[in-house]
Amino acid sequence: MHPGFFGWWRRHHQGGCGWGGEAACGVGGSTRGGHCGPREGDGGEARHAGPGFGGEDGGGFGVRRPLRFLAYKLELGEEQIAKLAVIMNDLKTERAQAAVDQRRRTTALADAIEGSTFGEAKVAEAVAEDGKSAARLQTAIAKALGAIHAVLDDAQRRKLAYLLRTGQLLI
Numbered sequence: 001m002h003p004g005f006f007g008w009w010r011r012h013h014q015g016g017c018g019w020g021g022e023a024a025c026g027v028g029g030s031t032r033g034g035h036c037g038p039r040e041g042d043g044g045e046a047r048h049a050g051p052g053f054g055g056e057d058g059g060g061f062g063v064r065r066p067l068r069f070l071a072y073k074l075e076l077g078e079e080q081i082a083k084l085a086v087i088m089n090d091l092k093t094e095r096a097q098a099a100v101d102q103r104r105r106t107t108a109l110a111d112a113i114e115g116s117t118f119g120e121a122k123v124a125e126a127v128a129e130d131g132k133s134a135a136r137l138q139t140a141i142a143k144a145l146g147a148i149h150a151v152l153d154d155a156q157r158r159k160l161a162y163l164l165r166t167g168q169l170l171i
Helices: 004-014 066-074 078-114 120-151 154-166
Strands: none
Touching (some): 066 078, 066 154, 078 120
């Protein structure tokens, strides 16, 4: 029997998430370490933070919970965390819009190929939109980095630069 089956069985038959043993957490609440808990607006379903689980997508920062990661690594204050949360939310929204644009371009390319004649106009429009979408995302990233720079002090900026250089944080 595959070892991964045991964790699956415990999660589905004992109500926990299987992260850290059967007493780690139950559906809808956390009993240890904050691994699981209800997420706002999801009807009390558990949120899993362990490896291999879903959860928040991180907004493109290359870590599962970028705000928590940055708050810890950069030793941010409460005011800095609040400002950084707004910045990262805006960036996450822009990345989500870029993903929607990508799906639209893919659909346009499929439509161009599907017809009895090749739709060169649709392909040209999709390629042009690709450039516009990439430019909007790059502008949003530059704006976010500028805003993050303004929120941090010199020591925190050095730590952030180190995290970026070493690959611990990806943007």
